[in-house]
Amino acid sequence: MRVANLPEGYEASFDAARLDVERVHTWLSEDSYWARGRARETQEAAIAGSLNLGVYESATGEQVAYARIVTDGATFGWLCDVYVARRVRGLGIGTALVRLVREEGERLGLRRIVLATADAHAVYATAGFAPLEDPSMWMALQLR
Template sequence: MRWTHDEFELDDDPARVDRDAVWQYVSTEAYWARWRTREHVEQQIDNAWRVVGVYHGEETIGFARAMSDGVALAYLADLYVLQRFRGRGLGVALVRAMIEEGPGASFRWMLHTDDAHELYAKFGFDKPDRTYLERPHPSL
């Protein structure tokens, strides 16, 4: 599925994702992913239920991936837009494309983030309710 946003394009074709661009971002700029190896990132993209890229021409300037059971719930991960393209509504467009305009529109969505709470709140993300439990990573 393809969407446009001004001169930008969003696309959920996994073959179109520039893995070098994703690796460059998550290994150097993403506070949440710098511990990963290139092999980890490749495996996460390969095993993703869905990916959505943001493109300016052929350049991958944003990305998100999701894990899901394909029926009822999904987890949003690794969402970013390159710094020089921020402030143009691309983060909103990327979240919308991933969670509201695709096959997971009726799912319960989860994510972890240390920033961008205002962005995710626009889509109904909030603190977990009383039914949600989580086992944190052992090293945290």
Template sequence: MNGFKISTNFEDLDINLVYSFISNSYWAKNIPFEVFERSLKNSLVFGAYGSNDEQAGFARVITDKATFAYLSDVFVLENYRGLGISKLLMEAICQHGELQGLRRFMLATSDAHGLYAKFGFESVANPEILMQVWQPSVYEQTCK
């Protein structure tokens, strides 16, 4: 698609670029680099790259590769938006061999419901069964 490709190779990632975006995002503002790096190393990573191998987008999936997965940290850099890269990322994720036959595949989004619906994601039918520990300011706290 328009010269863009998806890679799941950790070594292909522009770690500093991804960290810069994620650490300024509404969902992980101020995440310490060490925590960010550990999160990548313990996930399936998907990088979107242009014909010059410049990184244009990113997503990661946290999974046991058998029953459950959680899609996280999806973004496309502003100057690459509108080119179908988010769809390319989602196609690669949905077709990935280690993400087949899962009982549950979840995500949380504030603004991209339409994109994810195209790939079979839907609102939780029974949200009363879900629980969470939610600490939205965890990266803003300081240790004493």
């Protein structure tokens, strides 16, 4: 899919078969703060149970970014594992990736997409994400 807000020379796809699973696993397990040490089998299970979005260089097909949405496909989504390769950061790929997630959520008719981030609030704000209006309504069960 070619999207107007994706930089020239890049394309996006929700086709999980196109993902470079080894690359995604390496990015997340070695270079992210939230999934460091994640097992390859765990990553594969996460991919299988999610809606996945990859961004690729058009000329080579090399994957340069990834995000996944854990969703029922009808009402709710959780955006997670958003990663942009270091060598293409600053080109607007992350912003485009998040906007594509929003567009897909709207297409599916989701009512809400949530996420957690320690450092990229401004990127998500460009797509309309905002702090919870009433965080006292939300709860979490920490299992590990």
